[in-house]
Amino acid sequence: MKVLIRRPRREVELPGRRRVREVLKELQINPETVIVVRGETLLTSDDVVGEEERIEVIPAISGGAQ
């Protein structure tokens, strides 16, 4: 599967079918800080991503000034 991580922008390729929570764990991304989408569909942690599919990890955390 292909995983597009938006910030910093990079694409990672992972082998096999995996649940979203396993993908995030493999990439060491805290699930509390992102939204994962396949196309325009939001995925939950138990959704399975197929080997030929592409998902995007959208960062949620931002901010500098109070």
Place this chain on the structure above:
Amino acid sequence: MKCSTCQGKAAIEIRRHNAAFCGPCFLGHLERQIQRAIESERMLAPAERVLVAVSGGKDSLCLWEVLRRLGYETTGLHLDLGIDGYSPEGRKKTEAYAEAHELPLQVIEVKQETGFTIPELGERTRRPPCSGCGLSKRYLMNRATLAGGFPVLATGHNLDDVAAILFGNVLHWQTEQLSRMTPVRPATHAKLAKTVKPLIRVTEREAVAYCLLRGVDYHEDECPNAAGATLLLYKDVINQIEAVSPGSKQAFYQEFVKKVQPHLAAGETVTLRECDVCGQVTTGEVCAYCRMMERARQTTVRRGRVTRTVLEVPPA
């Protein structure tokens, strides 16, 4: 995973509520959370006229969209900070949203107002850029709210923001700041606008999901000055705790506001007055904004080097 409300396929899991929602049920859930925060904290009166601070990012556009849908009479306020490669996109997204929904929008260019962009201000005052930016925003937003005759200013501070600010203030025992950490800051002086934070029950992750599901096009990029900001470090630490112990973030802030802040505020005696230079509200003779601007004006930048030029010699 199934939606806790309709048993359809879930789109988002919210572990601190031990719930998951499909798209339509999540939109209703988030809007109800904001409405509850507004009502329980008496932030806004029904259909009240409100100035909404909008950067073009997910939080402020989520806030504007929800307030619009809840029937408040909203006007957007955008501050163009003049940060190359960052500010133009935020302004573009804000203007596009206002135009699409035929909503009034006021744009203030910081350079035009102060003579300096935010990066120039940071360079001249030798303060961290976020510090000068935050101070400028608070000052200009307060002034715009009063000038426009708005009864209240709403900002897009979310649960992650307030929890991280609280964490930082506790870490350094900033009791003065802690005593002011409430979702509503009342207008305790004629020159001080009432400010509210309707997103205090909403995480940044939920604001992103809301914008995606509603089709709100927001500015995704992070401010270049925020890289390495301590607030981001605090958010990271809190979210690591939240991942192991869901609900900790919300409890940390809400229980502080309920159990600790009132005691701190009771012991605080602040006398507000008008700044000798600009007439805006302050605790001293000259407000922090005017002092910062004076410092910036007294500094000249030559060939990339910053030099302080003392214009006036104080009496011996």
